[in-house]
Amino acid sequence: MKNLLQAGYLENWVYNRTHSGVPQGSIVGPVLTNLVLNQLDKFMEKEIAQFNKGTIRKRNPEYKRVIDRISYRKWDKKWEEVKALRKVARSIPSVIPDDPNFKRLWYVRYADDWLAGVKGTKADAEWIRGKIRDFLKHELKLELSQEKTLITHARSEQASFLGYHIRTMHCDAKITKGKRSINGIISFSIPPKVIKEKKARYMKNGKPIHLAQRIKDEPYSIITSYQSEYRGVVQYYKMAQNLNRLNHLRHTMETSLVKTLANKYKTTCRKIYREYGATKKLAEGTYKILQVTVPRPGKKPLETHFGAIPLIVDKRAQINDSKDIWAWNKRTEVIERLLADTCELCGSQESIEMHHIRKLADIKAKDGKPVTEWKYLMNARQRKSLAVCRKCHNKIHRGEYDGASLKRITTGEPRDLETVTRGSERDGWKSNSKLLQV
Secondary structure (H helix, E strand, O other): OHHHHOOOEEEOOEEEOOOOOOOOOOOHHHHHHHHHHHHHHHHHHHHHHHHOEOOOOOEOHHHHHHHHHHHHHHHOOOHHHHHHHHHHHHOOOOEOOOOOOOEEEEEEEEOOEEEEEEEOOHHHHHHHHHHHHHHHHHOOOOOOOOOOOOOOOOOOOOEEEOOEEEEEOOOOOOOOOOOOOOOOOEEEEOOHHHHHHHHHOOEEOOEEOOOHHHOOOOHHHHHHHHHHHHHHHHHHOOOOOOHHHHHHHHHHHHHHHHHHHHHHHOOOHHHHHHHHEEEEEEOOEEEEEEEEEEEEOOEEEEEEEEOOOOOOOOOOOOOOOOOOOOOOOHHHOHHHHHHHOOOOOOOOOOOEEEEEOOOHHHHOOOOOOOOOHHHHHHHHHOOOEEEEEHHHHHHHHHOOOOOOOOEOOOOOOEOOHHHHHHHHHHOOOOOOHHHHHO
16 A cells, blocks of 8 residues: 555656655555545435435426316317317426425445435535535545536536436427326436547547557457457446447447558458458347458367447446457467467466566566576567466466476477577577577
8 A cells, every 4th residue: 555655656757756645546546535435425324314305295286287177178078178288287297396395315426426416406405515515624634626516407407427427307398299207317328528539549630540550460459459449338338328329439440440451451441341341140130240250270260340239228237348359469479379279388288378578678687597488488589478378377477487497398308508599590589699698
C-alpha cells in the first residue's frame, strides 16, 4: 500500500512525485474509496429508512372523474365521446405525482461514483444533498463537489452514471393509442458522446481509415483485435435502450478493418470482402462477417471473425470479459511457434503458453552470474517472447527454473559455448555477441 501511494504520476510525460492523496488512476484508489465510503453507505441506509413514507400514492381525483364519465358513456353507447375521453385520461396522471404522504429514496454507489434517486419534490432532493454534504465534511473530512453533484429532473433531464445516461421514460398521449405502460420506468441509454469518441479512433477527416500500427500483424490478429474491442463496447452497454446505435460504430470499425487488410496486401476493399467475407448463423439470425481460419495439422483450426454480435437489449446483462481467443502477430513468429505446440525449453507438448519480457536488456548476464537457458534462448533469437509449457512458465516467474544453462533441448546433452554459437547461427538465430563474450 505504501509503494502504491508513493508511486507518483506522469503528466505530459513528466514524472511528478506524490506528496499527498492517491495518484490518479492508481489501483489502490478504488480500494481506499470503498473503505472510506462504506461509512456513507451505512449513513444512507439510515436516511432511507427515515425518508421513505407511505405504501401507495393517492389516486388523482380528476383522473377518477374522467374514468367514471367513460363508464357512463359506455353504458349509453356513445362511442365517439368514449374515444375522446380516453385521450383526455391518457393526458392526466392516474395518481398525484407530488403526494406529500408518499416518498421514496434509492441509493447506489460504485467506488467514488454514487447516485441517489428521490421520488419527491426538488426541495427533498436538495435536503438529501445537504445531508450527504454535511456528513462527508464532518465525519469523513471530504468535500462534496458542487459542480459535479447535480440535481436533475428524471423526466426532462438525464443523469450521467458509469458511462450511461439515466432518466425516466414518458409516453405522450398524442402519439400513443395504448396504455401508458412505460411511464416512470427507468431508461438507460448510450450518450452520443461515447459513440463519437469510440468512432474517432478509426476515423480521420470524417471517414474511416486503416490503422497503420496493425498492418504488420497477421490477419488473424487484426480481426481478433477489432472483434475484441467491438465486443467489449457492446457488452458494457447491453442494458441501453438505444443499443442499436452501436450499428454506426460497427460499420466504422468494419470499414477500418477492411482498409487495414487492403493496405497490408496492397489490394482493394472489394477483394478483401471476397477473400474474408462469410455468413454466421445464430439463434438471433444470420449475420455477414469477416472471417479468417488458421489450419493446424491434426487439430481443430483456429477461427476468428468480426461481427455477428446481436444488438439485443438485456437489462440483466453481465459483462463477460474472458478471453476465449488470442491475438498473435507475425513479428515474433508466435503463430508458428504456438502451432508447433512444443515447449522450447523442456520439449513438453502440454499447455503451451507464451512468456513475455519488457526488454532484452533485463535478462542479460550481470555481475558474472551464469545465464540460464531460457534467457540465453531469448537473447540468441533477439525476441521478447518464448513458447513454454505451463510448468516451465510458472518456474520462470517464481525464479525457480531448474533447467541447466546452455544444454541441448532435444537430447539434454551439454553443449559448450562454441557449439551453441554455431548451432544458433545455423538455425537462423541472431546471436548476441556481448552475451557470448560473458
